[in-house]
Structures are given as C-alpha cells and as structure tokens.
Amino acid sequence: MATVSFTLTVRYAETDAQGIAHHSSYLIWFEEGRSEYLRQKQFPYSRMEELGYIVVVAEAELKYRAPAFYEDRVTVETTLERAKNYLLEFRYRARNQKGELLAEGRTLHVVLGSERKPTSLPADIVALLDAGKEGE
Amino acid sequence: MATVSFTLTVRYAETDAQGIAHHSSYLIWFEEGRSEYLRQKQFPYSRMEELGYIVVVAEAELKYRAPAFYEDRVTVETTLERAKNYLLEFRYRARNQKGELLAEGRTLHVVLGSERKPTSLPADIVALLDAGKEGE
Amino acid sequence: MATVSFTLTVRYAETDAQGIAHHSSYLIWFEEGRSEYLRQKQFPYSRMEELGYIVVVAEAELKYRAPAFYEDRVTVETTLERAKNYLLEFRYRARNQKGELLAEGRTLHVVLGSERKPTSLPADIVALLDAGKEGE
Amino acid sequence: MATVSFTLTVRYAETDAQGIAHHSSYLIWFEEGRSEYLRQKQFPYSRMEELGYIVVVAEAELKYRAPAFYEDRVTVETTLERAKNYLLEFRYRARNQKGELLAEGRTLHVVLGSERKPTSLPADIVALLDAGKEGE
Numbered sequence: 001m002a003t004v005s006f007t008l009t010v011r012y013a014e015t016d017a018q019g020i021a022h023h024s025s026y027l028i029w030f031e032e033g034r035s036e037y038l039r040q041k042q043f044p045y046s047r048m049e050e051l052g053y054i055v056v057v058a059e060a061e062l063k064y065r066a067p068a069f070y071e072d073r074v075t076v077e078t079t080l081e082r083a084k085n086y087l088l089e090f091r092y093r094a095r096n097q098k099g100e101l102l103a104e105g106r107t108l109h110v111v112l113g114s115e116r117k118p119t120s121l122p123a124d125i126v127a128l129l130d131a132g133k134e135g136e
Numbered sequence: 137m138a139t140v141s142f143t144l145t146v147r148y149a150e151t152d153a154q155g156i157a158h159h160s161s162y163l164i165w166f167e168e169g170r171s172e173y174l175r176q177k178q179f180p181y182s183r184m185e186e187l188g189y190i191v192v193v194a195e196a197e198l199k200y201r202a203p204a205f206y207e208d209r210v211t212v213e214t215t216l217e218r219a220k221n222y223l224l225e226f227r228y229r230a231r232n233q234k235g236e237l238l239a240e241g242r243t244l245h246v247v248l249g250s251e252r253k254p255t256s257l258p259a260d261i262v263a264l265l266d267a268g269k270e271g272e
Numbered sequence: 273m274a275t276v277s278f279t280l281t282v283r284y285a286e287t288d289a290q291g292i293a294h295h296s297s298y299l300i301w302f303e304e305g306r307s308e309y310l311r312q313k314q315f316p317y318s319r320m321e322e323l324g325y326i327v328v329v330a331e332a333e334l335k336y337r338a339p340a341f342y343e344d345r346v347t348v349e350t351t352l353e354r355a356k357n358y359l360l361e362f363r364y365r366a367r368n369q370k371g372e373l374l375a376e377g378r379t380l381h382v383v384l385g386s387e388r389k390p391t392s393l394p395a396d397i398v399a400l401l402d403a404g405k406e407g408e
Numbered sequence: 409m410a411t412v413s414f415t416l417t418v419r420y421a422e423t424d425a426q427g428i429a430h431h432s433s434y435l436i437w438f439e440e441g442r443s444e445y446l447r448q449k450q451f452p453y454s455r456m457e458e459l460g461y462i463v464v465v466a467e468a469e470l471k472y473r474a475p476a477f478y479e480d481r482v483t484v485e486t487t488l489e490r491a492k493n494y495l496l497e498f499r500y501r502a503r504n505q506k507g508e509l510l511a512e513g514r515t516l517h518v519v520l521g522s523e524r525k526p527t528s529l530p531a532d533i534v535a536l537l538d539a540g541k542e543g544e
Contacts, residue, residue: 009440009443011436011439011440011443012288012289012294012439012440012443012453013288013294013296013436013439015288015289016284016285016287016288016289017284017287017288017289017291017292017342018190018192019289020289022284022285023163023193023196024160024163024164024167024285027159027160027163028160028419028421031160031419031420031421032417032419032420035417035419035420035479039479044479045420045478045479046477046478046479054154056154056200056203057159057200058199058200059197059198059199059200060159060196060197060198060200061195061196061197061198062195062196062197063194063195064192064193064194064195064196067192069454070289070453070454071443071447071452071453071454145304145307147300147303147304147307148303148304148307148317148424148425148430149299149300149303149424149430149432151424151425152420152421152423152424152425153420153423153424153425153427153428153478155425156425158420158421160421164283164285167283167284167285168281168283168284171281171283171284171343175343180343181284181342181343182341182342182343205318206317206318206425207307207311207316207317207318290462290464295435295465295468296432296435296436296439299431299432299435300432303432326426328426328472328475329431329472330471330472331469331470331471331472332431332468332469332470332472333467333468333469333470334467334468334469335466335467336464336465336466336467336468339464
C-alpha cells in the first residue's frame with residue numbers, strides 16, 4: 001500500500017460560477033494522481049498502453065469535504081489499495097495548502113488486454129506497482 | 137420519485153486517447169440531468185441561486201458499464217431520490233442510442249443558505265421538486 | 273458557403289468564477305458546430321476517420337462580444353468558407369436566446385491521410401461538404 | 409515586455425480520440441501562463457478581483473504547430489505585449505520537452521471596473537506588471 005503525492009495549482013478554468021473548483025475536477029486530479037503514482041513506480045501508464053494493456057475506470061466514489069479555490073495549491077495523495085488479478089483499486093485524498101481535507105475518493109479499474117478482455121497484469125508489473133515500502 | 141430525461145450528443149472534446157468519452161464527462165452530464173430536472177419542475181437552479189440558496193455536491197458515486205463514443209446519443213435519466221431537510225439526493229442512468237446502459241450514478245447535495253450554512257428548502261419548493269406523478 | 277446551425281444549453285460546468293461561460297468553451301462549441309455541419313452534409317467526422325482521414329486544427333481565432341451565462345440557449349452558426357486541396361476553413365457565430373452576438377470565430381484545418389501527411393479530400397467528398405444551397 | 413515560463417504535464421483528460429491534447433487545452437494553458445505571469449509580478453489575478461477589477465478575454469488567436477501527447481512536459485512562455493489604458497495583451501509559446509514548438513498564441517483582454525465598464529489600471533499596477541528586465 002504505497003502512497004504517492006503530487007501538488008497542482010487550481011486553474012481558473014476549473015472554477016465554476018459558485019467560485020470554487022468544479023466537482024468534476026477531482027476525478028481529473030485523481031487521474032493525474034494515478035499517473036504520478038505509475039510514473040514514480042517506473043511504470044508510466046503510456047508504457048502500459050504500449051504493452052497492449054488498457055486500464056478502464058469501473059467505479060468512482062467521491063466525498064467532498066471543503067471547497068477549493070482558484071490558485072489554491074492542492075496536494076493529491078494516491079494510494080494503491082489493491083492490485084489483484086485484473087483489478088486495480090486506488091484511494092485518494094486532496095488537501096489544500098493549509099492542510100485542510102478537500103475531498104476523498106476511490107476508483108476501481110479493470111485491466112483489459114487484447115480484444116478488450118479483462119486480463120491480469122504479470123506478477124513482475126504488479127510487484128513494481130505494489131513496491132510499497134519505498135513509496136513516496 | 138420523479139424521473140426526467142434528456143439526450144445529448146457526445147462531443148469530440150469529451151473523448152480521450154482511449155477513443156471513448158472520458159469518465160469525468162458523466163459527472164458533467166449528470167449535473168445537466170439535475171439542471172434539466174429542475175427546469176422541468178419549474179424551478180431552475182439559477183432561480184434557486186437568485187433566492188439565496190447554493191446547492192453543493194457532498195458525495196458522488198459512479199459505476200461505468202460500457203463506453204460511450206463520439207457522436208453517440210446519450211440519454212440521461214435523472215431521478216430525485218430524496219428531498220429532505222437540507223439534503224437532496226439524485227440517481228442517474230445514462231444509456232446510448234441502442235439502449236445500452238453506459239453508467240449509473242448517485243449524487244448527494246447539501247442546500248446552503250446565508251453564510252453558507254445548511255438550510256432546509258421551504259416546503260413549497262420541495263413539493264415542486266418532488267411532484268413525481270407528473271414527472272417526465 | 274453553406275451554413276448549419278445548432279443550439280446548446282450552457283452547462284454549469286462550463287461557467288467559471290466570473291459567473292460566465294469560460295472562453296475556452298467556444299472552441300468546443302465551434303467544434304460541435306463543425307460536427308453538426310458534417311452530419312447534416314451526410315459526412316460525419318467519424319466516417320472521415322473510418323476512411324483514413326484525420327482533420328487537425330491548424331489555426332483558431334475568436335472574438336468575444338458578450339458573455340454567456342448558465343442555462344443560456346446558444347445557437348452556433350457554422351459556415352464552411354473554404355474546402356480546397358487539403359485545407360478546410362470554417363467560420364462561426366454564436367448568439368444567445370435574445371439574438372445577441374456572443375462570439376465570432378474562424379478555424380483552419382488540415383486534412384491528413386496516411387502517415388499523417390496533408391492530403392486533398394476527393395472531389396466527391398468536397399462536393400458533399402460544399403453543397404451550399406441546400407444548407408441548413 | 410517581460411516573459412514568464414511555467415511547465416505542466418499533459419493530463420490524460422486533456423487528450424482526445426486523436427490521441428493528442430485537444431486544441432482547446434491551449435487556451436486553458438495560456439490562461440495559466442497569465443496566472444503565473446501575474447503571480448510572479450506579485451500581482452495575482454485573485455488580488456486584482458479583490459480590488460474590484462475583472463479582466464475579460466476580448467480576442468484569442470492560436471496557431472497549432474505540432475501535437476502534444478499524454479505525459480508530455482509542456483513549457484508555456486507568456487509575454488506581456490501591451491498594458492495600456494484598459495487593454496492587456498499577452499503572447500504565448502508552448503514547447504514540449506524536446507523544445508519543439510507546439511503552439512503560439514495571443515490574447516487581448518479588457519479590464520473592467522465597477523458596473524463592468526472598461527477601466528484603466530492604475531499606473532503603479534501597470535508598472536508592476538510591466539517590470540520587464542527582472543522577468544522570468
């Protein structure tokens with residue numbers, strides 16, 4: 001259960017007429033959390049696609065705790081909860097520059113191989129992704 | 137428990153490098169489902185804001201069943217599950233032009249009044265929103 | 273020089289903290305104007321891609337005249353200005369429900385064929401796209 | 409004519425079915441270029457809004473030179489070309505990690521004050537924004 005963090009700045013285009021970051025932005029930030037997770041584990045998603053795997057989103061859950069504003073510095077912590085058979089599950093926490101929890105979430109993913117059939121990742125790739133102790 | 141439907145065409149900008157509508161698009165489509173729901177109940181969200189209410193998203197859940205492609209005609213069915221005290225809960229189903237279920241979801245909302253405090257909607261507004269039998 | 277119109281409703285997610293539709297939304301709306309143009313000319317963009325053509329954006333110009341707000345009904349008029357060799361040029365006007373001009377724009381596109389090289393569309397396809405008098 | 413740079417990583421959500429960053433992404437990146445410019449000049453846009461100014465986009469021009477892909481590192485150089493009366497004009501260049509030019513652009517902005525009327529920025533703010541030699 002490794003955790004990887006990255007920080008982004010809320011874009012003006014991400015705000016809505018309520019003056020806060022639109023709630024759909026968090027799904028995009030969490031996706032970048034996964035991207036960063038995979039890059040730090042030396043297995044960027046682009047390489048996964050090169051090897052013929054596609055990872056699709058099967059489920060997403062979000063709990064919104066506090067609003068984020070334009071120019072806020074948001075740190076997304078991404079944890080790989082599960083990498084078993086053809087399933088990947090991630091958890092996320094987003095905090096602002098004051099450390100306030102903005103949102104939490106979870107996504108479940110299915111790994112697809114040739115002909116878009118659910119396919120288990122090879123054990124060596126799972127080991128790379130799961131290399132927890134060195135995490136962050 | 138009234139249900140309201142509307143249909144959209146998947147935009148090119150909504151697709152991603154997997155060739156399908158990005159999974160964050162559904163949160164935006166569901167939001168438009170709520171917008172359409174409120175408009176059909178004669179209580180558009182813009183009027184809610186005029187009256188001093190802000191409705192924020194507290195939770196969102198999505199289950200993705202099948203991909204949507206550019207130019208697909210997607211019908212979003214939006215159901216008001218709950219309108220009680222300061223909480224609103226909606227459920228959604230998105231189907232393509234063949235009737236295939238693309239995604240299901242649920243969002244929970246908190247109604248805020250002055251100073252962004254949770255505030256119950258007046259009974260007459262709840263009655264409008266909940267006017268189920270005439271739905272659709 | 274055929275012109276095709278379609279109407280959209282401004283989404284909440286398209287607004288920004290200024291309370292108006294974000295200026296990048298117009299590029300997306302104009303793209304859907306092109307999509308609708310091609311569909312009405314019986315040559316949807318998805319079919320173009322099936323035939324091995326990719327149409328990329330080379331230039332875009334926008335002039336913003338008045339803001340659009342959440343729930344505004346925006347009508348986009350799309351005109352094919354030029355379809356010559358491997359170039360396509362479109363012009364756009366976006367108006368709200370009161371007929372006010374919101375924005376005008378122009379995009380220039382290059383048609384790519386195999387190996388992403390600029391490639392002229394066959395004369396019969398150009399004739400389809402350019403079938404002006406029957407426009408709209 | 410000061411220039412300020414910042415670097416972003418192309419998000420998966422920013423790609424489209426052509427496998428490249430959607431052309432509307434550049435308007436959002438250029439906007440963040442302006443945000444970064446103003447922050448580096450000690451006058452973040454949020455402070456401008458606090459002082460009662462709204463800066464709206466009047467014109468935008470983009471020339472697309474080469475595609476950007478998921479995970480590309482894109483550096484946006486933002487130059488303030490003009491800060492005169494109620495007009496601000498910026499120019500942009502976006503390059504990838506190999507130094508290839510991806511896109512160039514220009515935006516023209518109008519500063520609005522109370523009642524959304526065009527209003528000149530005070531000379532001391534213009535001096536701050538224009539403080540060129542120290543740029544970057």
